Amino acid sequence: MSSKKEINEDLVNERRKCNFNIQEVTHIIDGGVENTLQRKKIEDVALNGGASLDDVPEECMNLRERYENALRKSCVYANILRNELLEITGIENFGTPVIRRTGDAFFKDISPFMLHLGMFVPTIMGQCTAEQQGIWLPKALDMQIIGAYAQTELGHGTFIRGLETTATYDPKTKEFILYSPTITSYKWWAGGLGRTANHCIVVAQLYTQGKCHGVHPFIVQIRDLDTHMPLPGIKVGEIGPRMGFNTADNGFLGFNHFRIPRMNMMMKNAQVLEDGTYVKVARHGKLTYGTMVFVRVTLVNEASFNLSKAVTIAVRYSAVRRQSELRPGSAEPQILDYPTQQHKLFICIATAHAFQLTANWLWHTFTVVQAEMRKGNIDTLPELHALSSCLKAVSTSDAAACIEQCRFACGGHGYMMSSNLPYLYSFVAATRTYEGDYTVLLLQTARYLVKAWEQAEAKKIVTPTVAYLNRCFDTNEKVAWTNSPEGIIKSFQAIAAGKISLCVKNIRQRIKTGMDYEDAWLMTTVQLVSAAEAHCRSMILDTYWNEMQRLTKTSSDNVKMVLYQLTTLYLVYWALEKSGDLLRYTSITEGDIDLLQKEYEDLLVKIRPNAVGLVDAFDLRDEILRSTLGSYDGRVYERLMEEVQKNPLNKVPVDPSFQKYLKPFMKSKI
Numbered sequence: 001m002s003s004k005k006e007i008n009e010d011l012v013n014e015r016r017k018c019n020f021n022i023q024e025v026t027h028i029i030d031g032g033v034e035n036t037l038q039r040k041k042i043e044d045v046a047l048n049g050g051a052s053l054d055d056v057p058e059e060c061m062n063l064r065e066r067y068e069n070a071l072r073k074s075c076v077y078a079n080i081l082r083n084e085l086l087e088i089t090g091i092e093n094f095g096t097p098v099i100r101r102t103g104d105a106f107f108k109d110i111s112p113f114m115l116h117l118g119m120f121v122p123t124i125m126g127q128c129t130a131e132q133q134g135i136w137l138p139k140a141l142d143m144q145i146i147g148a149y150a151q152t153e154l155g156h157g158t159f160i161r162g163l164e165t166t167a168t169y170d171p172k173t174k175e176f177i178l179y180s181p182t183i184t185s186y187k188w189w190a191g192g193l194g195r196t197a198n199h200c201i202v203v204a205q206l207y208t209q210g211k212c213h214g215v216h217p218f219i220v221q222i223r224d225l226d227t228h229m230p231l232p233g234i235k236v237g238e239i240g241p242r243m244g245f246n247t248a249d250n251g252f253l254g255f256n257h258f259r260i261p262r263m264n265m266m267m268k269n270a271q272v273l274e275d276g277t278y279v280k281v282a283r284h285g286k287l288t289y290g291t292m293v294f295v296r297v298t299l300v301n302e303a304s305f306n307l308s309k310a311v312t313i314a315v316r317y318s319a320v321r322r323q324s325e326l327r328p329g330s331a332e333p334q335i336l337d338y339p340t341q342q343h344k345l346f347i348c349i350a351t352a353h354a355f356q357l358t359a360n361w362l363w364h365t366f367t368v369v370q371a372e373m374r375k376g377n378i379d380t381l382p383e384l385h386a387l388s389s390c391l392k393a394v395s396t397s398d399a400a401a402c403i404e405q406c407r408f409a410c411g412g413h414g415y416m417m418s419s420n421l422p423y424l425y426s427f428v429a430a431t432r433t434y435e436g437d438y439t440v441l442l443l444q445t446a447r448y449l450v451k452a453w454e455q456a457e458a459k460k461i462v463t464p465t466v467a468y469l470n471r472c473f474d475t476n477e478k479v480a481w482t483n484s485p486e487g488i489i490k491s492f493q494a495i496a497a498g499k500i501s502l503c504v505k506n507i508r509q510r511i512k513t514g515m516d517y518e519d520a521w522l523m524t525t526v527q528l529v530s531a532a533e534a535h536c537r538s539m540i541l542d543t544y545w546n547e548m549q550r551l552t553k554t555s556s557d558n559v560k561m562v563l564y565q566l567t568t569l570y571l572v573y574w575a576l577e578k579s580g581d582l583l584r585y586t587s588i589t590e591g592d593i594d595l596l597q598k599e600y601e602d603l604l605v606k607i608r609p610n611a612v613g614l615v616d617a618f619d620l621r622d623e624i625l626r627s628t629l630g631s632y633d634g635r636v637y638e639r640l641m642e643e644v645q646k647n648p649l650n651k652v653p654v655d656p657s658f659q660k661y662l663k664p665f666m667k668s669k670i
C-alpha cells in the first residue's frame with residue numbers, strides 16, 4: 001500500500017509503459033489545443049475554491065438534506081458561472097459542455113439548476129420572438145428567474161400531441177387560461193420544478209376562437225418571487241424518490257384556471273393576435289419541438305463524457321487491483337492483464353472516442369441546419385431530426401451498457417456509491433428514456449429511412465447520410481466482404497440497406513393481404529427498429545473512422561498507431577457482434593469470422609500497455625471523477641477507508657437502535 005502522497009506503484013509502471021504522447025490524444029479528444037487550453041482555464045476558475053467537496057457524502061444524506069445541499073452548491077457554482085465563467089466563454093456559449101462537465105465536480109447526482117440552464121434558457125432562445133427574448137433572457141441568464149421545462153404529463157410523455165393541459169385564449173382580458181382537466185393532465189417529471197423553479201415552460205393545447213391548434217409552449221410564473229409560495233391556481237410539488245436524479249427535484253404541476261398574459265405564449269413559430277386570431281409563422285409544423293432536437297444533439301456528447309468517466313475509473317482500478325494466480329504460487333496479476341477484463345474495458349474507451357467524434361460532427365450538422373433555417377430553408381430539418389433521433393437513442397443506450405460493464409469490471413467495490421459508477425449508470429440510464437425513448441426515436445428515424453428507400457427506388461438522389469441507399473439499391477447479390485475498415489463500413493451499410501429493403505417489402509406484402517398502412521407499419525416495427533439501429537451503427541462507424549483519419553493526419557507515429565488500433569478494435573468488435581447480420585447480407589464466411597476474432601484478440605494485446613495512458617488522455621480531474629476507485633494516484637484502498645470515516649452510521653460505536661430494537665428482540669423468548 002502506498003503512502004499518502006505517493007502514486008500507486010502499478011499505476012506508475014503503467015504510465016512508464018505508455019508509448020505515446022498523452023497530451024496529443026487529449027487535444028484530439030478536446031477538438032484542438034485551443035479547446036484544451038480553454039477547458040483547463042474554465043476548470044481552474046470553477047474548481048479553484050474546491051467548494052465542491054462535501055463533508056458527508058451525498059449518498060449518506062436523507063432526501064431533504066440532499067436537496068438542500070445540492071441547492072447550496074448550485075448557488076455557489078451558479079455564482080462562479082455568472083461572475084467568472086461567462087466572461088471566458090461569452091454569453092452565446094454559456095451552455096458549453098465544459099461548463100456542464102465542470103459542474104460534475106460539485107454534484108455527484110445532479111443540480112436542481114440543470115434544467116434551467118439545459119432547457120429553460122435554450123427554449124427562450126429558440127421559441128421566443130426577439131421582443132420576448134429581450135424580456136425573459138437577461139432575467140433567466142442572470143438567474144433572477146429560475147425555470148423548468150414542463151411538457152410531459154402523468155398520462156403522456158412520448159405522444160406530445162396527446163397532451164391534455166389546455167391554454168384557452170380569452171380576448172376580453174387578453175390572457176390565456178391554463179387548465180389541467182384530468183389527473184393524467186398533470187405535468188409530471190420536469191426537472192427543477194418540484195421545489196426550485198419559480199417559472200416554467202408549459203407545453204399545452206392552444207385553444208382560440210373555439211378551435212384547438214395543437215401543442216404550443218408558454219412561459220408561466222408559478223411561484224411568488226419573494227415568498228416562493230405557489231401562486232393561487234397552481235398546484236406544484238416533488239414526484240418522489242427515483243433511481244437517479246434525486247437532487248433534481250423533478251416535479252408535478254396542475255393548473256386551476258390559471259391566467260397568464262397573451263405575450264407569455266412563446267411566439268416565434270406561431271402567434272395569437274389580440275383579437276384571438278391564430279397566425280402560423282413557422283414553415284415547418286415541428287419547429288416547436290426544437291428544444292428537444294437541441295438536447296438530443298447534446299446528449300451524444302453526454303454519453304461520451306459519462307462513459308469516459310466510467311472507463312477511466314475502471315481501467316485505473318484494474319491496474320491497481322490484483323486478484324487470483326495464474327499458476328500455483330505465482331504473484332497475483334493485475335486484473336487488467338486478464339483478456340476478459342480487456343474485452344470489457346477497451347471497447348468502452350473506443351466507444352467514448354467514437355461518440356465524442358460523432359457528437360462533434362452532429363453538433364456541426366446542427367449548427368449548419370440552424371443557419372439554413374435562419375435563412376428560411378427548412379429542407380434539411382427532417383434529416384437532422386432523423387440523425388439526432390437515432391444517434392441519441394444508440395449512444396445513450398450503448399453508453400449505459402458500457403458503464404454497467406465498467407461497474408462489473410470493478411467487482412464488489414464498483415457497487416459502492418463512492419466508486420461513482422452507480423451514479424453514472426443511473427444518470428445515463430435515464431438518458432435512454434428522457435428526451436424521447438429509445439424505441440420511439442429509432443422509429444422516427446425508420447420513417448425517414450423508408451421514405452429515403454422509396455426515393456432511391458424511384459432513382460432519385462437521396463440526402464448524404466443515406467447516400468449508400470442509392471448505391472445499394474440495385475444490388476441483388478450479397479455485398480463482397482473485405483476485412484478492412486472501409487470494408488466493414490461498407491458491409492454495415494449493406495446490412496442497413498438490406499434491413500430497410502426488407503421492411504419496405506414486408507410493409508407492402510402486409511398491405512397486399514388487406515392491412516391498412518398503419519397496421520402494416522405497426523406489424524413491421526420490430527424490424528424497423530433494427531433497421532434504424534443498423535443505419536445508425538453504419539454512421540457511427542463511418543464517422544469515427546473518417547474523423548479519426550482526418551484528425552491524426554499530423555499526429556506523431558505512436559499516436560497514429562494507438563488510435564488506429566482503438567478505431568480498428570471498435571470496427572472489429574461490432575463486426576463480431578453483428579456477425580449474424582454479416583452472414584446474411586455479405587459474402588463473409590465462417591473462416592473470415594474466425595480471422596476477425598483473432599484480430600480482435602491481437603488488438604487487445606497491443607492496446608494493453610497503453611490502456612492507462614489512453615484513459616489519462618481523457619484528462620479528467622479527480623474532482624470531476626469523484627471516485628474512490630478512479631483517482632489519478634490509484635490510492636483505492638486508502639480512499640475506501642477514508643470514506644468509511646465519513647459515514648454517519650460510524651459516528652458512534654453503538655447505534656441507538658440497539659437499545660431500542662435489537663437488545664429487546666434478542667432477550668425476548670421465542
Ligand SMILES: CCCCCCCCCCCCCCCCCCC/C=C/C(=O)SCCNC(=O)CCNC(=O)[C@H](O)C(C)(C)COP(=O)(O)OP(=O)(O)OC[C@H]1O[C@@H](n2cnc3c(N)ncnc32)[C@H](O)[C@@H]1OP(=O)(O)O
Pocket residue numbers: 074075077078081094095096099100103111113114115117118119149151152157158159160161191286287289290292293295298302381382385434435436437440444447448
Ligand atoms: C449550477 C448549474 C450547473 C449545471 C451546469 C449546466 C450548464 C449547461 C447545460 C447544458 C446541459 C446539457 C445536458 C442536458 C440535460 C437535460 C436533461 C433533460 C431532462 C429531460 C427532459 C425531457 O425529457 S423533456 C421532454 C422530452 N419529450 C420527448 O422527447 C417526447 C418524445 N416524443 C416526440 O418527440 C414526439 O411525440 C414524436 C416525435 C415521437 C412524435 O411526434 P408527433 O406525433 O407530433 O409526430 P409524428 O410521429 O406524427 O410525425 C409527424 C412528422 O413530424 C416529424 N417530426 C417529429 N418530431 C420532429 C422534430 N423534432 N423535428 C422535425 N420533424 C419532426 C416526423 O418525423 C414526421 O415526419 P414525416 O415526414 O411525416 O414522417
Ligand SMILES: Cc1cc2nc3c(=O)[nH]c(=O)nc-3n(C[C@H](O)[C@H](O)[C@H](O)COP(=O)(O)OP(=O)(O)OC[C@H]3O[C@@H](n4cnc5c(N)ncnc54)[C@H](O)[C@@H]3O)c2cc1C
Pocket residue numbers: 115149150151152155156157158159188189190191245250430433434435436437438439440443
Ligand atoms: C430522469 C427524467 C427526467 C425527465 N425530465 C423531464 C423534464 O424535465 N421535462 C419533461 O417534460 N419531461 C421529463 N421527463 C419525461 C421524459 O421525457 C419521458 O419520460 C420520456 O419522453 C418517455 O415518455 P413516457 O414516460 O411517456 O414513456 P412511454 O411512452 O409511456 O413509454 C413506455 C414504453 O412504451 C413504448 N412506447 C411508447 N410509445 C410507443 C410507440 N409509439 N411505439 C412503440 N413503442 C412505444 C416505449 O418504447 C416504452 O418502452 C423526464 C424523465 C426522466 C426519467
